[in-house]
Amino acid sequence: MSENFFNNTKIMFVVTFTILFLSLFAVVVSTSIDNNLNSVYATANKTLSVITSVSPITNIVKNIAGDKISLTGLVPEGVNSHTFEPVPSDIIKLNNADLVIINGLFLEDNMEKVVNESLKNKPDIQLLKLADNTINSTGWIFDFSFPKELGHPNPHLWLNPVNAMKFANLTKDKLIEMDPNNTDYYTENAEKYIALLKQLDEGIEAAVQTISPENRKLITYHDSWAYFAPRYNITVIGAVQPSDFSEPSPLDIAKLIDQIKAEKIPAIFASEVFSNRITDQIAKEAGINIVQTLRDDSLPGNLTSPNHTYVGMMLDNMEHMIIPLGGNTSSLTDINPENTYTSP
Numbered sequence: 001m002s003e004n005f006f007n008n009t010k011i012m013f014v015v016t017f018t019i020l021f022l023s024l025f026a027v028v029v030s031t032s033i034d035n036n037l038n039s040v041y042a043t044a045n046k047t048l049s050v051i052t053s054v055s056p057i058t059n060i061v062k063n064i065a066g067d068k069i070s071l072t073g074l075v076p077e078g079v080n081s082h083t084f085e086p087v088p089s090d091i092i093k094l095n096n097a098d099l100v101i102i103n104g105l106f107l108e109d110n111m112e113k114v115v116n117e118s119l120k121n122k123p124d125i126q127l128l129k130l131a132d133n134t135i136n137s138t139g140w141i142f143d144f145s146f147p148k149e150l151g152h153p154n155p156h157l158w159l160n161p162v163n164a165m166k167f168a169n170l171t172k173d174k175l176i177e178m179d180p181n182n183t184d185y186y187t188e189n190a191e192k193y194i195a196l197l198k199q200l201d202e203g204i205e206a207a208v209q210t211i212s213p214e215n216r217k218l219i220t221y222h223d224s225w226a227y228f229a230p231r232y233n234i235t236v237i238g239a240v241q242p243s244d245f246s247e248p249s250p251l252d253i254a255k256l257i258d259q260i261k262a263e264k265i266p267a268i269f270a271s272e273v274f275s276n277r278i279t280d281q282i283a284k285e286a287g288i289n290i291v292q293t294l295r296d297d298s299l300p301g302n303l304t305s306p307n308h309t310y311v312g313m314m315l316d317n318m319e320h321m322i323i324p325l326g327g328n329t330s331s332l333t334d335i336n337p338e339n340t341y342t343s344p
């Protein structure tokens, strides 16, 4: 009897222990399957929502991110980015973004204010300011339209292809940090795109060499060539537009006309965003025959055009800039302006 009781107790102990052990094992296994499923689910469904500002920057980001993110550029093409204000639907987009990529250096102040507001409720939104991470204050350029006393440097870094390469690398690093599963894709896209930007940089360098040195001078309406010009040994003689984006005073215009005559400038450049009226008036009074339009905020062609890209915009600008100054652009004819990212 006592032996039976002992055996029964032993059996019960073994059975109970086994049940307990199996249950515990089941819980551990199912939890781990669950976790794995969750992470697979998250990885498969999580597409980064990225908001950018001006179209040249949107296109640089697109060439790195390809089809792996949801990308929206907020500043409509041909709109003055310096005074752009987000409308309510833009504010919703900014609130829902994972990452906001802007030029920075005070260009998109209104957009930045919205992001800073959104951050109070959603602290995980990331803001990447490309220009601020490309140069520090020792590299800032102040000039007529962006005077030092106002404290806002000229923000147009992207018109220098070397800066565009840095923008591409900064974008690649941020995307890899936030979406490491696509590291290889972003790395490969960045390599291909930067190779194209190098080709563009070398092509521009060679094209500028065909302009006689006394003509390597720029007078533009909108002051967007401050970082491009020193890269290729071109001098920005002046810009017409005052710092508040109003129209220049008659005295300012008269000074520029004197300068143009003294420096024998062959061409003057209008902007795609601002009125050509003043540029035309200056050209007429200074005896300049050529008024061409340069673009910094909008891409040529329409959404389906192969040159509706940052590189396409730069090639278009070089046609409009180098030929009127007496040079030629044959070093640029083989450059394919199309996007370089791979569509999976």
Ligand SMILES: [Zn+2]
Pocket (backbone or CB within 6 Å): 081, 082, 156, 222, 224, 296, 297
């Ligand atoms: Zn501008």
